[in-house]
Every structure is written in structure tokens, then in C-alpha cells.
Amino acid sequence: MSGALMIQGTGSNVGKSMLVAGLCRAAKRRGLSVAPFKPQNMSNNAAVTANGGEIGRAQALQARACGLAAHTDMNPVLLKPETDVGAQVVVQGKRLTTAKARDYAKLKPTLMGAVLDSFNRLRAAHDLVIVEGAGSPAEVNLRKGDIANMGFAEAAEVPVVLCGDIDRGGVIAQIVGTQVVMPPEDTARVRGFLVNKFRGDPSLFDDGYAMIEAQTGWRGYGVAPWFPEAWRLPAEDALDIASAPKQSGFHVVCLRLTRIANFDDLDPLVAEPGVRVTMLSAGQPIPADADLVIIPGSKSTRGDLAFLRAQGWDIDLLAHHRRGGRVLGICGGYQMLGRVVADPQGLEGAPGETPGLGLLDIETVMGGDKHLTEVRAQHAGLGLPFSGYEIHIGESNGPDRARPFAHVAGTPEGAVSADGRVAGSYLHGMFSDDGFRRAWLQTLGVSLSDHAYEQSVEDTLDALADHLETHLDVGGLLELGLKP
Structure with missing residues (x-):
């Protein structure tokens, strides 16, 4: 069976989707056949797939980074919130039911079969599958029946790299604290960490980086600075829609x-x-x-x-x-x-x-x-x-x-x-x-422009891959995923 690597985060919106897209493009440029995968996503911003289903738009962008058409196997469980307490449950591209949060907690474990079915098809077809987690593995109260983070990593036997977000502050506590609250068997699945969204001179965090390595015993895979061109890529969350400042137009x-x-x-x-x-x-x-x-x-x-x-x-x-x-x-x-x-x-x-x-x-x-x-x-x-x-x-x-x-x-x-x-x-x-x-x-x-939107997305994905290659040990990350 071919390789896989999972990027999990210390919380939501730490940049997992962007990291996976960049790693996918970097792997493709190295000649690997690579595919994205997210076991469970929660988003109302869905993409229609060529096989007549729907998946989270972040996975559609990641598929594009891989040079692939979006497929329902790339996001087998999609939750589409309809109210504050309930969501439509889409499984392998098709609506299964609408469930309240408490009811979904009971339904969730039954969906692992579909999740692994989709994952194994991708794994059999590609050299490498890069998996994106959801939320954080530190939510240990949700560990039972989990299909999105460590529950999936355990079932699929996939190594994990943990991503922390330094822009929101407290990244040392984010990463070290995640290790502290996780059960030992989950901690053992984490092979390393990386720090995302650093603004300024990354060398100023050298001492903090060394402290995380010493406290956790995990290998560090680098510090990724803030990627200023991220706004050029399709946003999955409406709160993330932004542009270069414009005062007119x-x-x-x-x-x-x-x-x-x-x-x-x-x-x-x-x-x-x-x-x-x-x-x-x-x-x-x-x-x-x-x-x-x-x-x-x-x-x-x-x-x-x-x-x-x-x-x-x-x-x-x-x-x-x-x-x-x-x-x-x-x-x-x-x-x-x-x-x-x-x-x-x-x-x-x-x-x-x-x-x-x-x-x-x-x-x-x-x-x-x-x-x-x-x-x-x-x-x-x-x-x-x-x-x-x-x-x-x-x-x-x-x-x-x-x-x-x-x-x-x-x-x-x-x-x-x-x-x-x-x-x-x-x-x-x-x-x-x-x-x-x-x-x-x-x-x-509106005056005509020569802006080519689709080419701009392609160019930005290449720039994102260059950004990660410069600041992270991309070769080490891909090697970790490709190890038998």
C-alpha cells in the first residue's frame, strides 16, 4: 500500500487547508502522484464533483493543487450546518440525513467504514495521500468514535504532524498542551510539529522552537511565515474573504x-x-x-x-x-x-x-x-x-x-x-x-482588465509551494508520508 501523511492542528483555522494544498503542489512538482483527503469537513461552501456529488471546497482546491479533478472520495463526510444545533450530513457526496449535534455523535462512528473505503481507494491509486484533520486532537472529549483526527489516524495507520498557529499567540502552549491532554497511544502517532503564520523574523522564535522540541520530544519541521498571497486562493470560510485594500472601483x-x-x-x-x-x-x-x-x-x-x-x-x-x-x-x-x-x-x-x-x-x-x-x-x-x-x-x-x-x-x-x-x-x-x-x-x-483568474490561482499555488519549500523541511515531511 502507498504512503500517507496527516496534518492535524492545535485548533480550527490554524492553516491546515493551506498547508495541505501547498504540500500537494510541492509533491506533484516532485513527480509524485498525490491526492488530498479530509475524513470529515464542516462547511457550507461545497464544490460539485465530476462524479455528481459534493465535497468541501478546500478539498477541491487541494485536488487542483494535485492536478486532479475533485472527487467525492477526497471528503467522504461533509457536514453542512442548517441551524446552530443541526447540519445536513453528506456521505460520499450524497445527502444521508439531517442530524442535530447530539444525534450526530451517535451516528459518527457508523461512518468510519465509508471514510476508510474512500481513503483506501485514494491510497491504492496514488503514491501519497495528504490528509487534513479537523479542529484539534486536543478535543479529547470527542475522542470516542472520532473519525476526523486521531480516530482516523489510528484506523488508517497514518503518521501525524501537528501544526500550531503562532499568529493567534501561545503557540508553545498550543503544541505542548496538546501533547499533555492526549492519551499516550495518540501521542505516539505524532511524528513531529510545525509552526505556521509567523510574522517578522522567524529566527526570533528559535528559543521557543527549541523549547517545544525539548518539551515534547517531537521533531520540528520548520516555521512557516505568513503567506501574504493567500487571499488570491478561493476561501472556504466567508470570514476569510479578503483582498488587497482598494479605496475605489x-x-x-x-x-x-x-x-x-x-x-x-x-x-x-x-x-x-x-x-x-x-x-x-x-x-x-x-x-x-x-x-x-x-x-x-x-x-x-x-x-x-x-x-x-x-x-x-x-x-x-x-x-x-x-x-x-x-x-x-x-x-x-x-x-x-x-x-x-x-x-x-x-x-x-x-x-x-x-x-x-x-x-x-x-x-x-x-x-x-x-x-x-x-x-x-x-x-x-x-x-x-x-x-x-x-x-x-x-x-x-x-x-x-x-x-x-x-x-x-x-x-x-x-x-x-x-x-x-x-x-x-x-x-x-x-x-x-x-x-x-x-x-x-x-x-x-467596469473597465476591462486582463486579469486571468484561473491562471492566478495556479500561479498562487506554485508560489505557496515555493513558500513552504523555502521555510519547511518539505522533503522530510514527504519522506515521512512515504515511509513503509
């Missing part, structure tokens, strides 16, 4: 919903030189200088409609529209723009219906099979083709559908208002297409 405002989903639509706009993107947080009014307001996808359309109204954004949107501003709703945001959203079966919460924003003359009914597919579409107004994907439940119909946003295989898709300033579509990922994005923005008065 076409102002796009996106509403940060509580269950925001598949917001990768924003990444190409963030990178566009003539565009300034603002992620609007709860309690903030929609600014008067907004040119375009985007209502993104949501895992709980009716719930986020209530949240939107609680912020007063419904009133702000009407004022924005009266001022001549434009509105684009994508997926769940498209559904919110209509007259009503009905969920008679209670697929996203309690059965019932919620009045929409009334900016599009459509009605949405939740139901039917989940749409999970990659598509090739043609924009109705521009006549330009673009690639995208659908990931939603529900159907929307009404008079404004007579003015479609696009056509898919000759069938009208989406809707546009009579004044042309409000549009909705179920299609995600459209702005990744450079030609379409430029032409669409030009119709809104």
Missing part, C-alpha cells in the same frame, strides 16, 4: 448571511482590479455607494430571509434599487428575491412559507431532488458561454422567468426584472470564466 457589496453557502462566486470579483468587494456583516447598513448588491447562496433560505430582515437589509435593498442600484441573487439569494419561498415538506426547517423580498416576480417551492451538476450555460443578454454548477433544492417560477438570466442546454435559467436591474440565477461559478466576467462587468461600466 465598482463597489460590490455581498450580504454575509448566517448560513452563507457556495460564496466562491465572489473570489474572482475580489481579484478583479477594477472591483471593490465589501462583505457586509450583521448590523451594518448597505452603503449608499454600492453599485451592485449580491445576495449569495444559503443553506437555510427562509432562515436567512428572517436574518436579512432583522438587519434591516430588506429596507436597504429597496432604497438601493430606487437609487438605480443593481441586485444579483445567486441560488438561495435568487429564491429570496421572489414573492414567496415555500417549504411544505420542511426540508430546511419547520414546514411553511416566508414572504420574499418581492424584487423578482417569481415564487419558489422547496422540494424534489437536489440539483448537483456541472453545467455549460449561455448568458441570455450577452450571448456568451460560461461554465458553472448547480447545487440546490427547489424550483422557481413566475412571470420574470420570461426574461431568463441564461440558457442551459436551450432551457431558460434564472430571471431578470422588467427594468433589468435585478437578476437571479441558480448557477454558481460563472465569474471564474475570464471572458464572461469581463464582458458582464463591462455592461455595468
Whole structure:
């Protein structure tokens, strides 16, 4: 059987996803056949796979770093939060059930078979599988039945390297403390550690680094400085969406919903030189200088409609529209723009219906099979083709559908208002297409640029691999994974 290495963290958001992506690209450039794997992920920002399922978008980016198409085996368990206490459980790309946290704790151990099934297929097909943990192995209260960290590492017999985040402070306590609370059999699986997100001169941490080695007995694999170009890569968490500071440009405002989903639509706009993107947080009014307001996808359309109204954004949107501003709703945001959203079966919460924003003359009914597919579409107004994907439940119909946003295989898709300033579509990922994005923005008065988004992502993955090669013992890490 071929090799594997697992990167676990001292906590959430310590940079595990980025490290795995960089190591994957470094391994690929060394001529290895490499694949990413995350046993369990929690994210509403999913990617549609070529085999008709969905996985966390971080694993899709890692697959890209490996030169592979995204596959459901790369993230066999995906949890998509629908409320503060419950989430949809997706197993090997397909919805299994919706479970509250307490119920999922009982379900989780039964999913190890699917996790190992997916992992073993990847391991058999590649020289090396680089695995990303979730949260922290220091959460020893969750160790029983664990499938995301040490439970998986034990079952799959995979060596572990622990990553600490020095940017949040206390990295010595993070790493040493993790060893202290873990049971000895788990501690023995850790082969070393590394420190991530250092700002300044890494040599200033030499004494602290030596202290961690002395306290734990683990080998250090290096200190990775902060990677300033990280914002150029697709963000998995809406809180991570950022860009180089811009004081001017076409102002796009996106509403940060509580269950925001598949917001990768924003990444190409963030990178566009003539565009300034603002992620609007709860309690903030929609600014008067907004040119375009985007209502993104949501895992709980009716719930986020209530949240939107609680912020007063419904009133702000009407004022924005009266001022001549434009509105684009994508997926769940498209559904919110209509007259009503009905969920008679209670697929996203309690059965019932919620009045929409009334900016599009459509009605949405939740139901039917989940749409999970990659598509090739043609924009109705521009006549330009673009690639995208659908990931939603529900159907929307009404008079404004007579003015479609696009056509898919000759069938009208989406809707546009009579004044042309409000549009909705179920299609995600459209702005990744450079030609379409430029032409669409030009119709809104944005100057043309030569920014190539997809090439920028590739270049940034190469820069990330270079960054890790410079500061970490990448050869030692890969060797650790390749040892029999």
C-alpha cells in the first residue's frame, strides 16, 4: 500500500487547508502522484464533483493543487450546518440525513467504514495521500468514535504532524498542551510539529522552537511565515474573504448571511482590479455607494430571509434599487428575491412559507431532488458561454422567468426584472470564466482588465509551494508520508 501523511492542528483555522494544498503542489512538482483527503469537513461552501456529488471546497482546491479533478472520495463526510444545533450530513457526496449535534455523535462512528473505503481507494491509486484533520486532537472529549483526527489516524495507520498557529499567540502552549491532554497511544502517532503564520523574523522564535522540541520530544519541521498571497486562493470560510485594500472601483457589496453557502462566486470579483468587494456583516447598513448588491447562496433560505430582515437589509435593498442600484441573487439569494419561498415538506426547517423580498416576480417551492451538476450555460443578454454548477433544492417560477438570466442546454435559467436591474440565477461559478466576467462587468461600466483568474490561482499555488519549500523541511515531511 502507498504512503500517507496527516496534518492535524492545535485548533480550527490554524492553516491546515493551506498547508495541505501547498504540500500537494510541492509533491506533484516532485513527480509524485498525490491526492488530498479530509475524513470529515464542516462547511457550507461545497464544490460539485465530476462524479455528481459534493465535497468541501478546500478539498477541491487541494485536488487542483494535485492536478486532479475533485472527487467525492477526497471528503467522504461533509457536514453542512442548517441551524446552530443541526447540519445536513453528506456521505460520499450524497445527502444521508439531517442530524442535530447530539444525534450526530451517535451516528459518527457508523461512518468510519465509508471514510476508510474512500481513503483506501485514494491510497491504492496514488503514491501519497495528504490528509487534513479537523479542529484539534486536543478535543479529547470527542475522542470516542472520532473519525476526523486521531480516530482516523489510528484506523488508517497514518503518521501525524501537528501544526500550531503562532499568529493567534501561545503557540508553545498550543503544541505542548496538546501533547499533555492526549492519551499516550495518540501521542505516539505524532511524528513531529510545525509552526505556521509567523510574522517578522522567524529566527526570533528559535528559543521557543527549541523549547517545544525539548518539551515534547517531537521533531520540528520548520516555521512557516505568513503567506501574504493567500487571499488570491478561493476561501472556504466567508470570514476569510479578503483582498488587497482598494479605496475605489465598482463597489460590490455581498450580504454575509448566517448560513452563507457556495460564496466562491465572489473570489474572482475580489481579484478583479477594477472591483471593490465589501462583505457586509450583521448590523451594518448597505452603503449608499454600492453599485451592485449580491445576495449569495444559503443553506437555510427562509432562515436567512428572517436574518436579512432583522438587519434591516430588506429596507436597504429597496432604497438601493430606487437609487438605480443593481441586485444579483445567486441560488438561495435568487429564491429570496421572489414573492414567496415555500417549504411544505420542511426540508430546511419547520414546514411553511416566508414572504420574499418581492424584487423578482417569481415564487419558489422547496422540494424534489437536489440539483448537483456541472453545467455549460449561455448568458441570455450577452450571448456568451460560461461554465458553472448547480447545487440546490427547489424550483422557481413566475412571470420574470420570461426574461431568463441564461440558457442551459436551450432551457431558460434564472430571471431578470422588467427594468433589468435585478437578476437571479441558480448557477454558481460563472465569474471564474475570464471572458464572461469581463464582458458582464463591462455592461455595468467596469473597465476591462486582463486579469486571468484561473491562471492566478495556479500561479498562487506554485508560489505557496515555493513558500513552504523555502521555510519547511518539505522533503522530510514527504519522506515521512512515504515511509513503509
